[in-house]
Amino acid sequence: MKQERKRSNAPIFWALFGAGGMLSALFGPMLVFITGLAVPLGLLLPADTMSYPHMLAFARNWLGKGFIFAIIALFLWHAAHRIFHSLHDIGIHAGTGAKLICYGLAMLGTVLAAYALLAIGF
Amino acid sequence: MAEKTIEIEVLRYHPEKDREPHRQVFEVPFTDDMSVLQGVQYIKDYLDGSLSFRWSCRMAICGSCGMMINGIPSLSCQTFLRDYYPARVRVEALSHFPIERDLVISMDGFIEKLESIQPYIIPKEPRTLEQGEYLQTPEQLDAYEQFSSCINCLLCYAACPQFGLNPDFVGPAAIALLHRYNVDSRDGAKAERMELVNSEEGVFNCTAVGYCSEVCPKHVDPANAVNQNKTNSAADYFLRFLAPKGGAK
């Protein structure tokens, strides 16, 4: 009983989803703590940690750029994949349309992040 | 002393006369040691001979008595009425499958899937009688033993929301069995089976819910097999251009 099978292209999205999941598990809570609690409330970290000059320097550094890009892009791909599958789970099988919207937004975010990081200079 | 009884609510469906399934409640004498299967057997023997269901071994071996019991996919021979008494117990055909009659589901789709995974050893190199048997180390046995305990009861399919949404999904038990042969040191047909794993009906339908492994009466852990094969499939997807002759297309 042999039939032609179409290879799924899911591994691409699954790999991005997996990488984003790993990254968000590792860095998500820490980033929320730093940006949402520690800095605004002046806990543990110096008050000017997230001042404009500091952040600009961070974003102009190669490593900083890489970090910001990976965080934004992979978090977005993770979210897109999650939302796409959750839509399916609650009975919205919009198929290609939903796919385009979910992954398209992640793609857009990725391109914008890359553009902004390059535009901000070195 | 008045005899103790328990109510069993059964989902009935006789395609020749019912337009859709409906519920019927039976009052069945209750003893401490009765399984749910014995309860429905009592109904068939004494109350309504037209009630249909599958069973054989009565000891969680044959895998034929799977039903939804209070909404949970269970083997009715190893689920006991005493765990519900005095409340009513609800018994229905396994979820996500077409009902053939009452509690009997159609297994056709699953049997096709079972055939499609080639659930037998396809030797790497055939051996002659003189060469003797295939030897395996305990480690080689360990690699697949757990996945070979499946009794095809289909509880995992009734538990899997993704199979419920897409009946073409190869599904937990078939993938667990596929994995069982792929990791067997005697087998040489992994590449062929990977085509199915990689396909649109394959492992990526799974969203790692894990309920399949929870309801499995044989601790096969099909979710584990499915998710190991996501990794295998992704590796194959990205590395196929590097490997000579690639993996599955």
Ligand code: SF4
């Ligand atoms: S994997 Fe477990 S639940 Fe699924 S069919 Fe096999 S024995 Fe039943």
Ligand code: FES
């Ligand atoms: S009757 Fe065989 S598994 Fe229940």
